[in-house]
Amino acid sequence: DTGVSQNPRHKITKRGQNVTFRCDPISEHNRLYWYRQTLGQGPEFLTYFQNEAQLEKSRLLSDRFSAERPKGSFSTLEIQRTEQGDSAMYLCASRGDRYTDTQYFGPGTRLTVL
Amino acid sequence: AQTVTQSQPEMSVQEAETVTLSCTYDTSESDYYLFWYKQPPSRQMILVIRQEAYKQQNATENRFSVNFQKAAKSFSLKISDSQLGDAAMYFCAQGTSYDKVIFGPGTSLSVIP
Numbered sequence: 290d291t292g293v294s295q296n297p298r299h300k301i302t303k304r305g306q307n308v309t310f311r312c313d314p315i316s317e318h319n320r321l322y323w324y325r326q327t328l329g330q331g332p333e334f335l336t337y338f339q340n341e342a343q344l345e346k347s348r349l350l351s352d353r354f355s356a357e358r359p360k361g362s363f364s365t366l367e368i369q370r371t372e373q374g375d376s377a378m379y380l381c382a383s384r385g386d387r388y389t390d391t392q393y394f395g396p397g398t399r400l401t402v403l
Numbered sequence: 404a405q406t407v408t409q410s411q412p413e414m415s416v417q418e419a420e421t422v423t424l425s426c427t428y429d430t431s432e433s434d435y436y437l438f439w440y441k442q443p444p445s446r447q448m449i450l451v452i453r454q455e456a457y458k459q460q461n462a463t464e465n466r467f468s469v470n471f472q473k474a475a476k477s478f479s480l481k482i483s484d485s486q487l488g489d490a491a492m493y494f495c496a497q498g499t500s501y502d503k504v505i506f507g508p509g510t511s512l513s514v515i516p
Contacts, residue, residue: 322503322504324506329508329509330508330509331407331494331496331506331507331508331509332448332494332506333506334503334504334505337502337503344502345502345503380448382504390436390453390455390498391438391450391453392498392504393450394440394447394448394449395447396446396447397447
């Protein structure tokens with residue numbers, strides 16, 4: 290399978306716990322994006338990487354959120370001290386070089402905070 | 404700021420008929436791209452069709468075509484010969500060569516057998 294993969298697919302946690310999600314992009318893609326999608330809404334941009342550099346962060350990304358992409362390969366998104374409002378689908382997408390405009394999405398990680 | 408608006412939260416179409424989903428956007432960029440993505444229930448988001456803003460010719464992909472009106476900042480999706488498998492959320496989106504894609508709120512399409 291050469292598509293974007295995300296793990297875990299589902300995560301249930303208690304409020305106040307930390308969670309970490311992983312995204313593995315398409316192997317030759319150097320750009321990686323994180324989005325959050327709540328029920329019935331379109332995805333909202335959170336952050337993106339070009340190789341290992343984090344180039345932009347949304348104001349939606351509070352200081353409880355941190356994302357990394359060591360060595361420009363897979364990426365992790367960590368949420369500390371989760372709140373019920375963090376419950377959402379977290380989507381990862383990847384894209385090739387700047388002349389390739391299409392983002393390819395993974396299946397997402399559905400987070401439920403109790 | 405970039406914005407994408409989809410004014411139809413829900414649409415329905417009879418199987419084999421044609422349906423058009425509306426989308427308007429706003430951007431100050433001169434070089435940008437427009438997309439329609441499909442997200443079936445509990446399934447992965449996939450690209451349906453894309454359009455480069457500098458191209459006047461409307462994009463087509465089999466039963467899917469767009470009506471791109473650059474001056475009006477309108478980008479509608481037409482689905483011909485609708486099939487049951489077309490039932491999904493459809494998201495209009497706009498992006499540039501350099502960064503993120505901005506999505507609209509989506510239109511839920513039902514296909515009636």
